Amino acid sequence: MPGMPFEELARTSEQVAATRSRLAKRALLAAALGRAAPDELELVVTYLSGTLRQRRTGVGWAALTDLPAPAGAPTLTVTEVDRAFEAVAGHAGSGSAARRSQAMAELFGRATDLEQRLLRGLIFDEVRQGALDALVQDGVAEAFGVPVAAVQRAAMLLGSTPAAARLAREGGLAALEAVRLRVGQPVRPMLAASAADPSAALLRTGVPAVADAKLDGIRVQVHRDGGTVRLYTRTLDDITDRLPEVVDAVLALPTRDLVLDGEVVGLRPDGRPLPFQVIASRTATSVDVAAGRDRTPLRLFAFDLLRLDGRDLLDEPLEARVALLADLLPADEVVPRRSVGSADELAAVFADVVAQGYEGLVVKNPQAPYAAGRRDAAWVKVKPRHTFDLAVTAAEWGHGRREGWLSNLHLAAVHQDTGALVMLGKTFKGLTDQLLQWQTEQLLAREVRRTRGTVHVDPPPVVEIACDGVQRSTRYPGGIALRFARVLRYRDDKTVADVDTLATVLALNPLEEDAPGSG
Numbered sequence: 001m002p003g004m005p006f007e008e009l010a011r012t013s014e015q016v017a018a019t020r021s022r023l024a025k026r027a028l029l030a031a032a033l034g035r036a037a038p039d040e041l042e043l044v045v046t047y048l049s050g051t052l053r054q055r056r057t058g059v060g061w062a063a064l065t066d067l068p069a070p071a072g073a074p075t076l077t078v079t080e081v082d083r084a085f086e087a088v089a090g091h092a093g094s095g096s097a098a099r100r101s102q103a104m105a106e107l108f109g110r111a112t113d114l115e116q117r118l119l120r121g122l123i124f125d126e127v128r129q130g131a132l133d134a135l136v137q138d139g140v141a142e143a144f145g146v147p148v149a150a151v152q153r154a155a156m157l158l159g160s161t162p163a164a165a166r167l168a169r170e171g172g173l174a175a176l177e178a179v180r181l182r183v184g185q186p187v188r189p190m191l192a193a194s195a196a197d198p199s200a201a202l203l204r205t206g207v208p209a210v211a212d213a214k215l216d217g218i219r220v221q222v223h224r225d226g227g228t229v230r231l232y233t234r235t236l237d238d239i240t241d242r243l244p245e246v247v248d249a250v251l252a253l254p255t256r257d258l259v260l261d262g263e264v265v266g267l268r269p270d271g272r273p274l275p276f277q278v279i280a281s282r283t284a285t286s287v288d289v290a291a292g293r294d295r296t297p298l299r300l301f302a303f304d305l306l307r308l309d310g311r312d313l314l315d316e317p318l319e320a321r322v323a324l325l326a327d328l329l330p331a332d333e334v335v336p337r338r339s340v341g342s343a344d345e346l347a348a349v350f351a352d353v354v355a356q357g358y359e360g361l362v363v364k365n366p367q368a369p370y371a372a373g374r375r376d377a378a379w380v381k382v383k384p385r386h387t388f389d390l391a392v393t394a395a396e397w398g399h400g401r402r403e404g405w406l407s408n409l410h411l412a413a414v415h416q417d418t419g420a421l422v423m424l425g426k427t428f429k430g431l432t433d434q435l436l437q438w439q440t441e442q443l444l445a446r447e448v449r450r451t452r453g454t455v456h457v458d459p460p461p462v463v464e465i466a467c468d469g470v471q472r473s474t475r476y477p478g479g480i481a482l483r484f485a486r487v488l489r490y491r492d493d494k495t496v497a498d499v500d501t502l503a504t505v506l507a508l509n510p511l512e513e514d515a516p517g518s519g
Contacts, residue, residue, distance in 0.1 A: 003040055003078055003080070004035065004040050004077060004078045004079075005076070005077060005078075006074070006077060006078050006081050006111070006115055007074035009048060009118065010117065011114060012028055012031075014114065016028050022135070022138075025135055025139075026138045026139050026142055029048055030142035030143040032048060033144075034143045043079065044078060045161055050121065051122065052122050053085070054085050055237075057088050057089045058097075059088060059123050063097070063100050063101040063104045064120065064123070067105055067109075067116075070111060070113040071111055074111075074112050075110055076111055081119070084107045088103045091103075124459040132497070134152075136161055137152055137161055137164070140161070140165045141168070144169050144172065146176060151164050151168060151176060152374075154167060154168075154177075155188070156187055156188050157180065157181055157182075157185070159185065159188055181307055183223050183224070183257050183307065184223050186221050186230075186236045187221070187259075187372045188372050189234055190304075190371050191374065191375040192362050192375065192379035192380055193379065194504060195382050196507070198343065198346040198347050198350045198382050201361070204363075205378060206365055207341055207342065209346065209363050209366065210318060210319070210322065210338075210364040211337060211346055211361050211364075212336070212363075213358040213361065214353075214358055214381055215301055215335065215359065216276045216279075216359045217266075217298075218279055218280065219233065219262075219263055220232065220300065221236075221260075222250055222258070222259065222260045222261075222262065223259050224250050224259075231243055243283065243298060244289060244293060245299070249299070249300055253328060255308060255309055257308075258305065259307040260302045260305050260325070261306060261370075262303055262304070262335070263303065263335065264283070264298050264300055264301075265298065266278060266279050266298050273357050280493070282295075302333060302335065303337070304318075304322075304370060305324050305325040308328065313370070314370045318365065318366050318367065318370075336353065346361075350382060350384075360382050360383035361381070362381050363379070364379050365378040388467070388504070389464050389491055389500050390412060390424065390462070391411070391412045391421050391463075391496050392410065392462070393411075393421055394409075394454050394457060395407065395439070395443050395457070396455075397453050397454075398436070402436060405436040406436075407428045407436060408427070409487070411482065411485065412460070413501055414496065414500070415502050416502060416504075421499075422476075422477050422478040423476045424470075424478045424481065425482040426485075427465065430487035431487055439490075442461065443457050446458060446459065446460075459495070459496065461490055462496065462498060462499060463487055463489070463491065464490075464491050465487055466485070466486050467483055471483055478505075480506065
């Protein structure tokens with residue numbers, strides 16, 4: 001029996017992208033999921049979520065520069081596409097780049113124009129159809145007649161929506177509810193919402209609150225089972241072999257098993273945190289870890305406890321988890337934190353941690369459970385400047401000293417309902433000569449078209465920018481403009497899926513809720 005046609009997924013993706021209605025998106029996704037064969041369901045969920053099963057394929061833009069014309073008729077199946085990428089991911093050593101290019105030429109040669117567009121999006125994690133993972137979970141719930149909350153929780157605990165979809169299809173609600181937190185199986189981390197200032201954060205979390213210093217390091221989830229320790233990143237990648245000093249520290253704790261959430265940072269001799277770039281460089285590779293450890297020793301600062309000696313703590317209030325964490329770890333291995341009872345007290349704590357070199361605060365509701373996999377208002381981050389992760393969709397050629405370099409960046413947020421990129425403004429502030437040169441090379445490699453003086457790129461890289469606020473504007477499609485935007489850094493660890501939403505940016509100026517594009 002032939003497998004599910006890949007073009008069916010490509011058509012569904014296009015249809016989902018074409019509608020702004022969440023209910024319509026959900027129905028389209030549910031219909032496609034319902035037609036998937038049991039052995040292809042997890043692949044279908046993965047592709048509709050906009051990703052590949054193979055996290056890394058080694059395929060770059062160079063492999064897609066000389067592809068054949070689209071096929072006239074569809075012949076590819078979902079399983080055949082997966083097998084092609086699995087083979088490509090296995091290429092290594094001398095000549096592997098040429099083999100990958102040849103394999104991509106063969107795959108794209110069998111793909112129609114519609115299928116080629118989806119393949120490109122999957123390769124670069126840039127499927128912009130508004131079908132984010134949460135929306136696909138809605139589709140799973142509708143397709144198999146189970147509550148969305150049950151799908152969300154199972155996906156959280158399994159770290160996988162495809163795995164949750166398989167359970168929903170095979171065993172329904174009972175199978176989903178049977179999923180439990182397991183040591184060694186990373187769960188999706190709880191994320192923080194944003195607020196413009198400490199008092200705004202308290203309005204969301206309530207009083208009293210827990211105020212954690214915000215560390216600019218590598219988020220890690222620590223799992224210990226007896227003498228075995230595993231460390232997972234925010235994206236659930238295993239980096240245990242890159243952090244031997246953290247493994248040693250965890251093994252020294254008086255416990256049989258645990259799961260905890262924390263941040264790995266480095267400290268200067270004066271106790272101030274090292275810059276993120278230094279920490280990221282140290283953890284970027286497992287090559288020569290010993291030398292890296294000597295040069296840049298790193299430490300774990302824990303801020304949450306999800307399991308301890310067989311006791312599942314996910315649904316217990318933060319104050320209970322914090323108390324257990326304080327009893328388990330030495331004080332210098334727990335994130336600096338304070339309990340606060342007023343806006344004035346929180347403002348003072350905020351000023352103090354910023355003066356110590358921290359990024360700001362994460363203000364937390366002490367009664368909240370651990371809402372894994374969601375950006376929850378129970379945790380609200382506050383920084384001394386407003387920062388956002390935005391997509392660079394184009395850049396303009398510079399003038400004067402910047403002539404010959406791509407300089408003025410077109411910045412866009414993701415519309416929270418449609419998934420479309422919405423332009424908010426431009427900036428060339430904060431770009432050094434070195435960054436301008438690097439930026440020009442990177443953007444030209446992603447060029448898809450040119451207009452007068454402007455190079456348009458796809459996939460858009462992600463840049464972290466700071467701004468003084470937002471103001472209403474008819475100049476840009478989002479209906480607002482960033483005030484005094486400046487580039488802080490490019491975020492190579494993020495894709496368009498991580499870009500801040502238009503609603504998040506609009507929250508900086510609640511009086512502008514009726515601005516164009518905010519609906």
